[in-house]
Amino acid sequence: MLSFTFAVSVSLCSPSAHAYYRGAPDQSELDNHGTYINRDGETVHAPARSRSGHTPDGATAQCRDGTYSFSRHRSGTCSRHGGVASWQ
Structure with missing residues (x-):
């Protein structure tokens, strides 16, 4: 009989790690739908x-x-967009 063990890794971030993230944008409001991978992957x-x-x-x-x-x-x-004019 084979036995498998599954490990689940949970990453706990400090509250400030994503302090600037406010949810996914509504694509219909935007002129492009491009994405990029940030430093956290x-x-x-x-x-x-x-x-x-x-x-x-x-x-x-x-x-x-x-x-x-x-x-x-x-x-x-x-x-690549001239810097920040204002924080939201």
């Missing part, structure tokens, strides 16, 4: 412009070029 929506003219759900910053960032860390946010 998580898929994050790439900076995008809002079609509706208001701050999209999940946005953490507005970049100087007018796009909204969904970054989960402040470091590097809007780095």
